[in-house]
Amino acid sequence: MTTVSLLESMQSHHDGHAYGEWLDVSFGRGRYGIPLAKIREIVVPRVLTRVPRSLPSILGLMSLRGRLITVYDPSKSLAEDTRASEPTHVGAPRALKAARILLLRGAGDEIALRATELHGVVRIADLELEPPTVLGTLERPHIWGVARHDGQAILLLKLEELMREIERA
Amino acid sequence: MDLNDRARDEFFSEAQELTDNFGRELVALEDLGFSAERVNSLFRYVHTLKGLTSLFGAPAVTGLSHQLESLLDDARMGRVELTSEIQNLLYRSVTVYGQLLAAAQGGGPEPTEELQALLAELSGVRVGRAGGVDVLADLELDPALLGVLTEYEEHRLRTTLGGGLDLFRIHAKFSLLTIDIELEQFKTSIRPLGEVITYLPVGDASEADTIELEVLVASDHAILELESAVGSTSAFVSKVERRARAAPRTPAPADAGVIYVQSTSNLGYPQAPRLNTLTPGAVSARPAGTEVRIEFAEELSGVDVDTDQSPVTLRASARTTGTAHGQEPAADVSLRSLARTVRVDIRKLDHLMNIVGELGLVRGQLLRIASRLRNAPATRSLGQALDRVHRNLERELDALQGGVLEVRMVPLGQVFDKVARVVKQASHVMNKRMNLVVTGAETELDKLIVEELSDPLLHLMRNALDHGIELPDVRESLGKPATGTIALNAYQRGNQVVIELEDDGHGIDLPAVAAKAVRLGLLTAEEANVLPSSGLIDLLFLPGFTTREQVTDLSGRGVGLDIVKQQLSKLGAAIEVSTQEYIGTKILLTLPVTLAIIRVLVVECSGESYCVPLGQLEEVTRLDASKLQFLDGRLTYALRERTLPAVVLSDFFAVPAAEATDSAVRFVVVTQVASKRLGLIVDAVHGQRDIVIKALGRSIHGVASFAGATDLGDGSISLVLDVAAIQTECLGAEARGSRRSEPVAPLPARPFA
Numbered sequence: 041m042t043t044v045s046l047l048e049s050m051q052s053h054h055d056g057h058a059y060g061e062w063l064d065v066s067f068g069r070g071r072y073g074i075p076l077a078k079i080r081e082i083v084v085p086r087v088l089t090r091v092p093r094s095l096p097s098i099l100g101l102m103s104l105r106g107r108l109i110t111v112y113d114p115s116k117s118l119a120e121d122t123r124a125s126e127p128t129h130v131g132a133p134r135a136l137k138a139a140r141i142l143l144l145r146g147a148g149d150e151i152a153l154r155a156t157e158l159h160g161v162v163r164i165a166d167l168e169l170e171p172p173t174v175l176g177t178l179e180r181p182h183i184w185g186v187a188r189h190d191g192q193a194i195l196l197l198k199l200e201e202l203m204r205e206i207e208r209a
Numbered sequence: 210m211d212l213n214d215r216a217r218d219e220f221f222s223e224a225q226e227l228t229d230n231f232g233r234e235l236v237a238l239e240d241l242g243f244s245a246e247r248v249n250s251l252f253r254y255v256h257t258l259k260g261l262t263s264l265f266g267a268p269a270v271t272g273l274s275h276q277l278e279s280l281l282d283d284a285r286m287g288r289v290e291l292t293s294e295i296q297n298l299l300y301r302s303v304t305v306y307g308q309l310l311a312a313a314q315g316g317g318p319e320p321t322e323e324l325q326a327l328l329a330e331l332s333g334v335r336v337g338r339a340g341g342v343d344v345l346a347d348l349e350l351d352p353a354l355l356g357v358l359t360e361y362e363e364h365r366l367r368t369t370l371g372g373g374l375d376l377f378r379i380h381a382k383f384s385l386l387t388i389d390i391e392l393e394q395f396k397t398s399i400r401p402l403g404e405v406i407t408y409l410p411v412g413d414a415s416e417a418d419t420i421e422l423e424v425l426v427a428s429d430h431a432i433l434e435l436e437s438a439v440g441s442t443s444a445f446v447s448k449v450e451r452r453a454r455a456a457p458r459t460p461a462p463a464d465a466g467v468i469y470v471q472s473t474s475n476l477g478y479p480q481a482p483r484l485n486t487l488t489p490g491a492v493s494a495r496p497a498g499t500e501v502r503i504e505f506a507e508e509l510s511g512v513d514v515d516t517d518q519s520p521v522t523l524r525a526s527a528r529t530t531g532t533a534h535g536q537e538p539a540a541d542v543s544l545r546s547l548a549r550t551v552r553v554d555i556r557k558l559d560h561l562m563n564i565v566g567e568l569g570l571v572r573g574q575l576l577r578i579a580s581r582l583r584n585a586p587a588t589r590s591l592g593q594a595l596d597r598v599h600r601n602l603e604r605e606l607d608a609l610q611g612g613v614l615e616v617r618m619v620p621l622g623q624v625f626d627k628v629a630r631v632v633k634q635a636s637h638v639m640n641k642r643m644n645l646v647v648t649g650a651e652t653e654l655d656k657l658i659v660e661e662l663s664d665p666l667l668h669l670m671r672n673a674l675d676h677g678i679e680l681p682d683v684r685e686s687l688g689k690p691a692t693g694t695i696a697l698n699a700y701q702r703g704n705q706v707v708i709e710l711e712d713d714g715h716g717i718d719l720p721a722v723a724a725k726a727v728r729l730g731l732l733t734a735e736e737a738n739v740l741p742s743s744g745l746i747d748l749l750f751l752p753g754f755t756t757r758e759q760v761t762d763l764s765g766r767g768v769g770l771d772i773v774k775q776q777l778s779k780l781g782a783a784i785e786v787s788t789q790e791y792i793g794t795k796i797l798l799t800l801p802v803t804l805a806i807i808r809v810l811v812v813e814c815s816g817e818s819y820c821v822p823l824g825q826l827e828e829v830t831r832l833d834a835s836k837l838q839f840l841d842g843r844l845t846y847a848l849r850e851r852t853l854p855a856v857v858l859s860d861f862f863a864v865p866a867a868e869a870t871d872s873a874v875r876f877v878v879v880t881q882v883a884s885k886r887l888g889l890i891v892d893a894v895h896g897q898r899d900i901v902i903k904a905l906g907r908s909i910h911g912v913a914s915f916a917g918a919t920d921l922g923d924g925s926i927s928l929v930l931d932v933a934a935i936q937t938e939c940l941g942a943e944a945r946g947s948r949r950s951e952p953v954a955p956l957p958a959r960p961f962a
Contacts, residue, residue, distance in 0.1 A: 092864050101926040
């Protein structure tokens with residue numbers, strides 16, 4: 041891990057999720073917010089190589105400028121209806137036009153999440169915030185809060201917790 | 210990484226290297242016997258480590274080094290004998306060093322208790338020594354003379370006297386002009402009778418052209434013999450008597466005819482700094498009787514070959530190493546480092562290797578452009594020119610790739626040394642006697658593999674010692690030599706390296722393995738009866754399987770062999786075990802030479818391409834569906850009248866099979882790791898290529914089937930099969946266990962085309 045990424049992961053650890061800007065995306069049908077500072081790069085989907093016998097949340101591997109990147113689909117861990125996300129393997133190469141691959145920063149491994157759709161960047165100052173407890177008593181460690189933006193509910197995610205859940209799934 | 214980080218990294222890597230060297234020297238000391246040079250090396254390593262750690266602030270390491278330094282200093286001066294208890298302490302120190310360094314690096318707990326215990330024992334050794342009997346104190350010798358002896362001479366004196374020799378002083382007069390010749394004759398005449406401890410110039414320079422030397426000689430011959438050997442009228446021999454123990458000091462009765470003036474001794478044995486070497490020419494340039502010190506390295510090494518040369522002073526080492534056989538060259542002649550090597554972080558090499566791989570991809574693109582240009586009439590000559598450039602590039606790239614690969618190669622000795630040290634230490638603890646015979650340590654392997662190999666290898670060695678080698682009395686009652694032998698051998702075979710680990714212990718108790726397996730419910734009693742020994746051995750690699758009822762410090766906790774197997778198959782290694790009761794056990798590890806670049810066959814299965822390492826590939830043949838048959842619930846293929854276990858890759862991966870057409874030809878890819886064979890049935894074969902293998906992310910790492918992934922050059926990723934792991938799963942005892950519930954290779958859903 042380079043000094044820079046170490047610093048960043050430490051910062052994110054200490055600052056909690058007090059990020060100013062969030063990326064508003066869909067995983068499956070639901071709307072989610074991911075701290076913009078956690079995203080290194082956004083690329084259009086490319087052919088993924090399926091990894092047999094791996095976690096169901098692993099969509100496959102892709103190559104980006106010589107780097108090997110593991111792409112995850114977080115929708116299962118987020119209890120999303122996955123019918124919206126279609127397979128993008130070689131066998132069925134129809135990638136969703138709207139889908140994007142979000143490369144994450146500072147996670148040690150080269151990992152990425154596939155979002156069904158990107159809606160834009162929202163500033164926390166423009167959001168109406170509610171604590172995760174409005175969703176009931178169910179413990180959802182990866183949810184930082186609920187935000188409302190233009191009449192839409194957006195679940196703001198804690199990325200580290202989410203990745204932990206995904207890798208457990 | 211900033212400068213401090215780098216310095217810290219350098220420090221740890223250097224400290225580790227010193228510790229490793231210390232351990233290696235320790236093993237050499239035990240194997241090859243005591244030598245002053247070896248003890249001196251030990252001392253040097255500890256000394257350097259002490260300096261290094263005090264600089265970087267690792268006080269615990271410094272403290273330990275200090276204690277060891279004192280002990281080793283005593284040892285090299287012969288004040289302390291390196292008994293097996295003390296050697297054991299030294300072995301323990303290496304372990305504690307490792308733990309301390311790991312702790313300082315933030316990778317483990319401080320071994321506080323072990324350190325305290327070790328320090329206490331180390332200082333115990335030194336205190337014990339102080340109470341010992343000193344042979345020198347019994348000598349009728351002027352303490353002033355003893356005071357000017359070098360530490361090495363003092364050591365030789367103790368050794369020879371301890372060995373029962375008598376000490377004689379020979380007072381001789383030499384002419385300054387011919388001293389070199391005369392001394393040569395003198396020592397030649399003495400040599401058959403004893404050992405020359407030292408020469409000391411004495412006298413008051415009564416004659417300007419002579420020099421008087423007092424020569425101390427240890428000998429078990431009578432004084433008359435020495436006198437006649439010296440044969441010169443200008444030399445006088447006297448015997449230095451030993452006082453009776455605890456008797457009051459009395460002057461020595463001088464032998465008749467000896468002219469020796471006691472009072473000159475204080476003048477003649479000055480406490481001043483002395484020259485290390487002196488040529489005859491230099492002697493004549495000085496007034497006789499001054500502080501002249503003459504040492505003849507040749508003489509010393511010629512007399513006591515077994516103890517090598519003085520550890521303290523720099524003697525004429527070029528001559529010494531030239532004349533004495535079997536001696537190690539003195540390493541401390543120059544401060545300039547002799548090693549023309551650079552320590553490089555393996556990650557940097559990985560990075561270079563990646564670049565080489567990427568360049569290979571660029572090369573492929575160039576080739577395609579060249580062929581397009583060539584095929585168009587207007588640009589044909591341009592295309593041909595590009596082709597030529599491409600061929601040059603290809604050649605240079607190959608050389609570059611070979612060079613980077615070569616840099617990654619290190620001798621297996623690196624890991625053998627570590628393992629040898631730990632096992633030797635363990636044998637002391639267990640009161641077992643063991644010879645470790647290491648051959649092929651120069652065999653080279655990828656650094657990464659060598660590193661990863663140390664844990665599994667250590668485990669196997671400990672097993673050999675703990676479970677294999679019997680206690681000395683048991684061995685003797687079996688008619689075996691009391692000292693067991695563990696042989697570690699390595700050699701290269703094609704692009705694989707084989708490591709053999711063989712012990713002459715009591716072998717694996719296969720009936721006990723079978724009984725345990727039945728008790729654990731892994732096998733029925735009937736199955737256990739018919740299972741061949743290789744099947745029983747496979748059971749040992751199951752998690753939690755141990756036949757030992759008693760857990761020892763070293764092994765037998767039942768966590769182990771399964772981990773060993775896991776670690777090894779991650780390296781693409783295969784493990785084979787053969788055993789014979791009372792005769793011993795032999796373990797064969799087969800490893801790829803490098804993990805970085807491998808040659809693979811690209812195959813296709815259900816629309817995805819996979820890479821099969823060529824090193825594990827035996828042959829590829831077209832599938833003849835009529836030769837497929839289920840035997841005992843397993844898919845087999847009849848290959849040239851031999852039964853080959855087989856698996857349909859898409860079934861193994863549980864992915865949908867490719868659409869079948871009547872004309873589709875499928876292939877059997879015959880893999881072989883060690884002596885195990887397995888046929889993989891695939892949809893297509895796409896040829897060979899060199900690939901740069903990349904590590905999988907951590908959540909895929911756990912998927913046993915893949916050794917890594919690679920970019921095929923068109924931007925698509927292909928997974929590299931871990932053939933050893935797939936074989937294990939399809940052929941091993943685990944597959945047998947799971948076979949009852951769900952077949953590993955279920956019946957193909959459709960008839961084979």
